[in-house]
Amino acid sequence: MPTAARTYWLTSPCRIRRKDESLVIEREAAPKVHIPITDVRDIIACAETDINTAVVSLLNRHRISVHLLSYYGDYAGSLVTSDTSTSGQTVLAQANLAQQPSASMAIARSLVDACAFNVRRVVDRQLLTAPYTTLQASIKEAETPLHLMGAEGTFRRSAWEVIDTKLPDWLQLHGRSRRPPRNAGNAFISYVNGIIYARVLSAVRLTPLHSGIAFLHSSLERQRHSLVLDLAEMFKPLFAERLLLRMASRKQLKKHHFDTGTNQAMLSEAGRKLVVQTVRDELATSVNHRSLGRPVAYDELIYLDALALTRHCLEGTRYKPFRIWW
């Protein structure tokens, strides 16, 4: 990953323009800002964004992707640059692996296990021990990815209930709801999940893997990047659940950070900015990596995980999905 370039986050409605072979962000409320094109790694647009052909061709030349989040905060789509890093050999190996039921189920099992492990680690180790053991048993018995997802759903439901006990009344989830999220807590989770999805997509596109061929989710269905859904699974608890619990206990989240209507909620503009800043800082947090022997930012962990999967496809090194080890 290039170290000098940064991710840019757009939190207020704006128009991206091209000027002098570089970018200008025009906003309604604030003055326009010139951004040096060489400083941009990718752009995450969390608010209405206008973009035109001139900008897209410039972005494409500099290999910059734009990820767009919708009005409600779910992932709306991406403007991705033309493929540069995919290699035929890797994609074929990946497809080959995905077609062998035993090999792909082994990966799917480890993905679900790692995801649940991370959820338990961030939410509550004690209270989730029993559901986790049940899950591990049903993972062993599961024969298709569908069974696996069912088992995961059951585990997740118990986890959501435990999370509710740790949140103030107005932030409680009362079960996960999406499109649109029913209440403030769900709006927060959806929003962070959308951002993480975008980050994982960026990371996967740096590796030679094909983002559509997956192991747990069904491949290339409904034009989704299924592999990204697979990999995002383990990283969602590290950000969404963990930050929700942390920001609630620190009382950083206030009622004015959400626009709540009847039976639906979304983040307000102030809330959006706060969440984006928190996630950005969290992505830059680093931990000491055991085998690399150097500090690694959370953002890079995502990339390393995608690389490990590449190695699994090509060289057969066993892929161990990301687990929170600290």
Add this chain to the structure above:
Amino acid sequence: MYVIVVYDTAAKRNPKILRTCRKYLHHVQRSVFEGQLTEAQLRRFQATVEEVLDLTYDNVLVYTFPPGTTPIRHEWGATEPTPTDVL
């Protein structure tokens, strides 16, 4: 590495150097730019600057800081906003 660029050029060449700088760095004052660059980007920047300027008359100063460090910045008065990645 963190870089601060200051230039003093003839008025007719000002737009050229301004455009070049905007591609690489954040505009912080009329003729002052700063930001993170890699070694390669800095070399490319230098090559472009040499092309667009008349170095017998114009002057460009580049301050670089050791990798991993950023200078501490104090601001007074009405200034351009600090470069940020959350807009």
